[in-house]
Amino acid sequence: MTDSRPPVSQDLSSHMESLGLAARLASREIARATSAQKNQALLAAAQSLEHNKENLLQANTQDIQHAQTAGQDAAFIDRLSLGEKGILSMAEGLRQVAALQDPIGGITDLNYRPSGIQVGRMRVPLGVIGIIYESRPNVTADAAALCLKSGNACILRGGSEALHSNQAIAACMHEGLKAAGLSANIVQVLDTTDREAVDLLITMKEYVDVIVPRGGKGLIERISKHACIPVIKHLDGVCHVFVDESAEISKAIAISINAKTQRYGTCNTMETLLVHAAIAPRFLPSIASLMREKGVELRGCSESRRYVAEMNEATEADWYAEYLAPILAIKIVPDVDAAIDHITQYGSQHTDAIVTEHHGNAMRFLHEVDSSSVMINASTRFADGFEYGLGAEIGISTDKIHARGPVGLEGLTSQKYIVFGDGHVRS
Numbered sequence: 001m002t003d004s005r006p007p008v009s010q011d012l013s014s015h016m017e018s019l020g021l022a023a024r025l026a027s028r029e030i031a032r033a034t035s036a037q038k039n040q041a042l043l044a045a046a047q048s049l050e051h052n053k054e055n056l057l058q059a060n061t062q063d064i065q066h067a068q069t070a071g072q073d074a075a076f077i078d079r080l081s082l083g084e085k086g087i088l089s090m091a092e093g094l095r096q097v098a099a100l101q102d103p104i105g106g107i108t109d110l111n112y113r114p115s116g117i118q119v120g121r122m123r124v125p126l127g128v129i130g131i132i133y134e135s136r137p138n139v140t141a142d143a144a145a146l147c148l149k150s151g152n153a154c155i156l157r158g159g160s161e162a163l164h165s166n167q168a169i170a171a172c173m174h175e176g177l178k179a180a181g182l183s184a185n186i187v188q189v190l191d192t193t194d195r196e197a198v199d200l201l202i203t204m205k206e207y208v209d210v211i212v213p214r215g216g217k218g219l220i221e222r223i224s225k226h227a228c229i230p231v232i233k234h235l236d237g238v239c240h241v242f243v244d245e246s247a248e249i250s251k252a253i254a255i256s257i258n259a260k261t262q263r264y265g266t267c268n269t270m271e272t273l274l275v276h277a278a279i280a281p282r283f284l285p286s287i288a289s290l291m292r293e294k295g296v297e298l299r300g301c302s303e304s305r306r307y308v309a310e311m312n313e314a315t316e317a318d319w320y321a322e323y324l325a326p327i328l329a330i331k332i333v334p335d336v337d338a339a340i341d342h343i344t345q346y347g348s349q350h351t352d353a354i355v356t357e358h359h360g361n362a363m364r365f366l367h368e369v370d371s372s373s374v375m376i377n378a379s380t381r382f383a384d385g386f387e388y389g390l391g392a393e394i395g396i397s398t399d400k401i402h403a404r405g406p407v408g409l410e411g412l413t414s415q416k417y418i419v420f421g422d423g424h425v426r427s
Helices: 012-031 035-051 053-069 074-080 083-099 138-149 160-179 196-201 217-226 249-261 280-293 316-320 336-346 359-368
Strands: 107-112 118-125 128-133 153-157 187-189 210-214 239-243 270-276 297-300 327-333 351-355 373-376 395-397 405-407 413-420
Touching: 012 118, 012 128, 012 153, 012 187, 012 196, 035 053, 035 083, 035 138, 035 160, 053 074, 053 083, 053 160, 074 160, 083 138, 107 413, 128 138, 128 196, 138 153, 138 160, 138 187, 138 210, 153 196, 160 187, 210 217, 239 249, 239 336, 249 270, 249 280, 249 351, 270 280, 270 336, 280 297, 280 327, 316 327, 316 336, 327 336, 336 351, 336 359, 351 359, 359 373
Parallel strands: 128 153, 128 210, 153 187, 239 270, 239 351, 270 327, 297 327, 351 373
Antiparallel strands: 107 118, 118 413, 395 405
16 A cells, blocks of 8 residues: 655645645544554554664664754753663553554444434544644654554644654554555654644644644643644643641651652642641641652742741742642642632642542532542542553643543544434434
8 A cells, every 4th residue: 555645845735735635534544444453553563663673763863963962951852862761662552552442433322212213322533633742752652553543543743853753653653554454644744844834734624623732831822822623732730739637647748749759740740739727737847848858849828837937938920830840839728618719710620639538528629629630639640541541641631622631542532423223204
């Protein structure tokens, strides 16, 4: 099977139009592919990643050298780097997705109606998914795998700094598709660094069904503002842990430390710690000492600074802040109502947790905190597709329509109504 792809030297608008048309045609092919075909493609792609390890490392080294020449910092280089371990991890990720249950074609809620017809719902792909992301090249494999398994074609636009790595990974995905007798156009990676390509992609509503931006707040805001296509997104991860008056101190300390310090730069890391006034004298000095030992800067309200004098004073901006760094805002609240009010005002509807032994307060928190993940006695760091049993995730959504929370295979599908009859007509 051959695929005709226009060279980048063509007019960019025409080039993107051709990519979009190819993706739309390919989406029909992957939508009717069997689970066995999709799994074969994923497993063959995983094998290709391993067999082409040296080529992948060489391409990644080229990207790293360009980034170093451009003066990028160590954290950026770390996100960009694959290494042998990263390549093996990508391959294992593809195998894990292959092992997941195929959501496509499942029929639910099938019932007879008084007219005699049967009505149910069938899970179907979204169609063509455009995914825009930044420096992590492993996203190319993750995103392609999830789209493929969920019966979608995809157009991927990684960061220009990872161009060579992304193209090398795409070649492995194409080998997998070829092994399964499927079109390479099911997974297309933009081979241009022109930023205008993104502007065109997010307006191609005749070819693309949904856009998924993965990256910093600036990227997501820009995509959300200008897209003519539905966007699955979250802007901020201003996550809270509320330590209720009935909380077990040891449990609250373990959860708070993990939620903040297990990783600093993730969207599900705690940024604000809310503490019930009744437990603050026993809890705050201990947690403050442990946080300082780990190098976390504390910024607190005036009341919390009474218990921890060396805590810096928090400003209004701190309650809205997604630090993605070893900085933590702390506020004492009088009760669960005040905690919920604070989260409602300052939170980003991402992930919020309560530590409590009071069932009523726990249930109120679950019902009244309007976030995509709400937790009782667990670290916010569990808000993740793998931890939720979804396998890999395409991202986390704080939207309320369609997908919400970690977006795995099912989040990349929809449902349509199906009707079974036997010559039935409406009277």
